[in-house]
Amino acid sequence: xxxETANQKAARNASQQPAAAASEAAASAQAETGQTERGHAExxxxxxxxxxxxxxxxxxxxxxxGIDLSVAAxxxxxxLGPNGAGKTTAVNILSTLIPADGGQARVAGHDVAAEPxxxxxxxxxxxxxxxxxxxxxxxxxxxxxADLHRLGKVEGRRRADALLRRFDLTEAADQRVxxxxxxxxxxxxxxxxLIGEPRVIFLDEPTTGLDPRSRRELWRxxxxxxxxxxxxxxxxxxxxxxDQLADRIAVLDQGRIVAHGSPAELKRLVPGGHISxxxxxxxxxxxxxxxxxxxxxxxxxxxxxxxxxxxVRALRSVLDRLDAAGVEAEELSVHTPDLDDVxxxxxxxxxxxxxxRRDNAGLDDSDEGAIAS
Amino acid sequence: MxxxxxxxxxxxTMLRRTLRHILRYPAMLAASxxxxxxxxxFFVGLLGRTLGAGLNAAHAGGVGHGSYIDYVxxxxxxxxxxxxxxxTSVAVCVDTTEGIINRFRTMAISRSSLLTGHVVAxxxxxxxxxxxxxxxxVAMGWRPSGGPLAWLATVGLIVLLSFALxxxxxxxxxxxxxxxxxxNTPMLIQFLPFLGSSFVPTASMPAGVRxxxxxxxxxxxxxxxxxxxxxxxxxxxxxxxxxxCLGILVAGYWWARTVFQRGRVR
Numbered sequence: 001x002x003x004e005t006a007n008q009k010a011a012r013n014a015s016q017q018p019a020a021a022a023s024e025a026a027a028s029a030q031a032e033t034g035q036t037e038r039g040h041a042e043x044x045x046x047x048x049x050x051x052x053x054x055x056x057x058x059x060x061x062x063x064x065x066g067i068d069l070s071v072a073a074x075x076x077x078x079x080l081g082p083n084g085a086g087k088t089t090a091v092n093i094l095s096t097l098i099p100a101d102g103g104q105a106r107v108a109g110h111d112v113a114a115e116p117x118x119x120x121x122x123x124x125x126x127x128x129x130x131x132x133x134x135x136x137x138x139x140x141x142x143x144x145x146a147d148l149h150r151l152g153k154v155e156g157r158r159r160a161d162a163l164l165r166r167f168d169l170t171e172a173a174d175q176r177v178x179x180x181x182x183x184x185x186x187x188x189x190x191x192x193x194l195i196g197e198p199r200v201i202f203l204d205e206p207t208t209g210l211d212p213r214s215r216r217e218l219w220r221x222x223x224x225x226x227x228x229x230x231x232x233x234x235x236x237x238x239x240x241x242x243d244q245l246a247d248r249i250a251v252l253d254q255g256r257i258v259a260h261g262s263p264a265e266l267k268r269l270v271p272g273g274h275i276s277x278x279x280x281x282x283x284x285x286x287x288x289x290x291x292x293x294x295x296x297x298x299x300x301x302x303x304x305x306x307x308x309x310x311x312v313r314a315l316r317s318v319l320d321r322l323d324a325a326g327v328e329a330e331e332l333s334v335h336t337p338d339l340d341d342v343x344x345x346x347x348x349x350x351x352x353x354x355x356x357r358r359d360n361a362g363l364d365d366s367d368e369g370a371i372a373s
Numbered sequence: 374m375x376x377x378x379x380x381x382x383x384x385x386t387m388l389r390r391t392l393r394h395i396l397r398y399p400a401m402l403a404a405s406x407x408x409x410x411x412x413x414x415f416f417v418g419l420l421g422r423t424l425g426a427g428l429n430a431a432h433a434g435g436v437g438h439g440s441y442i443d444y445v446x447x448x449x450x451x452x453x454x455x456x457x458x459x460x461t462s463v464a465v466c467v468d469t470t471e472g473i474i475n476r477f478r479t480m481a482i483s484r485s486s487l488l489t490g491h492v493v494a495x496x497x498x499x500x501x502x503x504x505x506x507x508x509x510x511v512a513m514g515w516r517p518s519g520g521p522l523a524w525l526a527t528v529g530l531i532v533l534l535s536f537a538l539x540x541x542x543x544x545x546x547x548x549x550x551x552x553x554x555x556x557n558t559p560m561l562i563q564f565l566p567f568l569g570s571s572f573v574p575t576a577s578m579p580a581g582v583r584x585x586x587x588x589x590x591x592x593x594x595x596x597x598x599x600x601x602x603x604x605x606x607x608x609x610x611x612x613x614x615x616x617x618c619l620g621i622l623v624a625g626y627w628w629a630r631t632v633f634q635r636g637r638v639r
Contacts, residue, residue: 095479120481131472135394147386148482150379176397192476 048073048200048231049094053103056089063089065255066103071248073199076222076232078246080239082343085252087235088128091204094233095125108200124198126189128205132177138188139164139173142195149196156195163191167221183214190221201225203234207241219244239342243267251346258346270337270345274305275318278331291325292318302330310336380483387490394464395498401460406502409453410509416449416572417442417513424573446510446517447598448571451591453506454531455566457499458538459559465491465546466555488543488633495539496532503531517602526611527601533618534594538562540625547632566591590617 049071056064063086071077079087092098094105096116104111110118125131133141139160146156164170167187172180177188186206193201203222207215222245226232236242242249243263251259251266259266274295279285279302289297289304296305308314315334322329395402416424425441468474468487477487511517519527542559549555568582569575569591575583586592593613600607 097475097478117481120479123479125476125479127472127475129472129475131476133390133473134471135397136390140393144386144390147389148383148477148480150382196480 047071047106048075048108049077049233050106051094051103052105054090054093054100054105055102056086056093056098056100062255064093064100067252067255067257069250069257071231071233073231074226074229075247076226076234076245078242078249079233079235079252080237080242080249080342081235081252082237086255087237087252088204090252091125091127091202091233091235095123095202096120122199123202124193124196124200125202126186126193126204126206127202128208130185130189132185132188132192134178135176137174137176138169138180138184141177141188141192145192145195151195159195163194167191183210183217186210186214186218187221190218194225198230200231200233203232205235205237208237215241239337251342253343253347259342266342267337270341273308273310273334273336275308275315276303276305276333276335277318277322277329278303279327280330284327287325287327288322288329291321291327308334310334376483380486380489383483383486384489384493387486388493389490391464391490391494392497395494401463402498402502405453405457405460405498406505408456409449409502409506412452413445413449413506413510413513416445421445428574440514442510442513442515443517443603444599445572446507446515447602448566448595449510450503450506450531450598451534451594452563452566452571453502454499454534455538455591456563457502458495458535459542459556459563460498461491461495461539462542462546462549462555462559463552464495465543466549466552469547470550470552484634485630488629491543492536492539495542496535499535499539500528500532518604519602523601527598530594530597530601530611530614530618533615533622537618537620537622537625540629541621542625544625544629544632547629565589566595570595590614590621593617 047070049069051067051069054064054067054069055062067086067090069077079090081087089098093100094107094112096112096119099113106112107119108122110122112119133144136144142160142163143156146160149156151159161170164173167190169184169188169191172184177185180188190203190206206222207218210218219241222232222234232245234242234245246263248260248262249266250257259269277288279288282299282302285297285299285302285304288294292304292306294304295307298304306318308318421441425444428441428444465488468491474487478484507515541562545558546555549558569586569589571591575586575592578586593610594617596610597607597614599605600610
């Protein structure tokens with residue numbers, strides 16, 4: 001890995017001087033497109049999505065301010081960003097729902113502006129708002145889609161049944177969708193997207209508002225799809241989700257892509273996780289600071305921070321060392337890097353209202369939609 | 374397959390979907406059928422004697438012989454058409470405010486098929502309602518005297534008016550932000566027949582209302598239908614009616630199409 005050292009250097013810089021150095025590091029991460037550890041070099045020529053200089057404004061507000069992207073066929077690409085960053089707008093343009101103001105976008109080789117029907121024929125879209133017919137049953141919804149894909153009666157029914165089985169909806173197949181839970185609706189939504197066997201699938205915040213179990217279930221399905229050779233363009237506000245699923249991630253902030261690389265590359269840009277320890281008095285603080293590799297120290301709150309990967313082993317080692325030094329911490333918290341850290345590191349500002357965002361993950365997605373309406 | 378075949382196939386798929394909605398949630402159908410039947414019972418059963426006597430006295434030869442039901446039944450038929458078509462605006466609005474329209478827009482299907490499906494379903498629903506309302510009127514003593522040609526013309530006029538009002542309703546549904554508002558706006562059109570010659574001749578109205586009543590579309594439509602079904606001259610009224618229907622059809626279709634193509638993404 002010839003880039004390893006450069007990146008490590010970049011990461012070190014980033015931890016010392018977050019905002020300025022990180023953009024440099026981001027640039028170096030961008031520069032190595034095509035030779036990352038998961039090996040896209042051979043697929044790079046067959047780009048499923050190619051976007052250059054994409055712009056879109058709603059009134060005065062520039063929602064997308066010159067976006068460049070390239071997604072290799074058969075990979076998962078995650079567009080990561082907070083609410084209002086422009087993720088949904090990007091999906092809406094790429095899926096032919098709205099026109100761009102400038103720039104070019106090609107999906108599977110077809111220009112979205114010039115040949116929208118060719119694009120529509122190869123894509124499937126599952127937006128963040130449920131796109132199912134609540135008055136019909138699950139099976140009827142799937143057959144409606146099959147009919148619109150003009151699959152014919154026999155083939156349509158066959159695919160509908162197969163998808164109902166695959167998404168664990170067979171039992172509820174003949175109930176009206178209005179009685180479905182959020183997770184069931186989302187699975188049906190995705191099944192409806194799949195019935196036409198799209199080559200490129202757009203998933204706009206597919207797990208927002210889902211409980212953890214449904215979220216993991218959906219991740220499993222997404223992995224299966226990729227194994228089957230489709231290309232997935234995913235938007236998310238969860239770093240973990242991008243990390244779990246994506247081959248490459250682009251971080252979108254205020255309409256611009258501020259970083260772009262593999263999950264490992266991006267994580268190296270982030271200062272990283274740490275363990276925070278608070279002590280009862282200055283003496284304990286001094287003794288603790290003497291026995292640990294402290295990355296930050298606050299003499300007013302008697303607190304130190306120790307870098308950590310969030311694992312149990314690191315935590316145990318910290319506690320063992322404190323034991324050996326004969327000090328006890330009053331309070332301990334483990335901090336793992338999240339989207340907010342990525343943002344802080346890359347842009348010098350946070351995602352804004354982060355605490356609230358985590359508490360109401362399912363309820364706060366309306367603003368991007370409002371911009372687009 | 375050519376794009377026309379696609380349009381027909383997709384519209385048929387959308388039509389099946391909308392008809393399924395109507396059958397599954399018959400409340401809308403019941404409402405568009407219930408109002409005319411209640412009005413029929415009210416005007417004929419309750420007020421019919423007095424209104425009929427008044428009509429016969431005032432227009433000894435004009436309105437014709439017979440009972441009040443002969444006068445009012447064709448108007449109730451038109452009212453059924455008006456209230457039936459307007460239910461479409463709610464269905465269209467529900468479709469556009471839910472996410473499914475964006476799914477349709479990202480599929481390689483005929484763009485207009487969604488609206489075509491709604492319109493054809495609405496016309497079918499309206500025709501079924503009209504047949505039922507005519508059945509009730511006949512059961513209550515209406516004896517239309519028109520021949521087969523007159524009935525054919527009646528069916529033609531009703532279908533034409535249905536298409537015209539439904540396209541207008543589709544446009545209203547598309548511009549409405551909530552299903553509630555989409556059901557309020559069409560009330561204006563449903564109310565229009567009352568300010569016409571539906572229940573009493575325009576000649577008996579106060580000057581201002583009379584002027585309005587004489588120039589609004591439902592008055593010539595009423596007179597045409599009366600002439601066709603109860604026997605009598607239709608000439609001038611028929612032409613004015615057809616002109617109104619075509620005008621509303623073109624305007625409603627153009628409006629709906631423009632709004633739909635401009636699109637609304639949420």
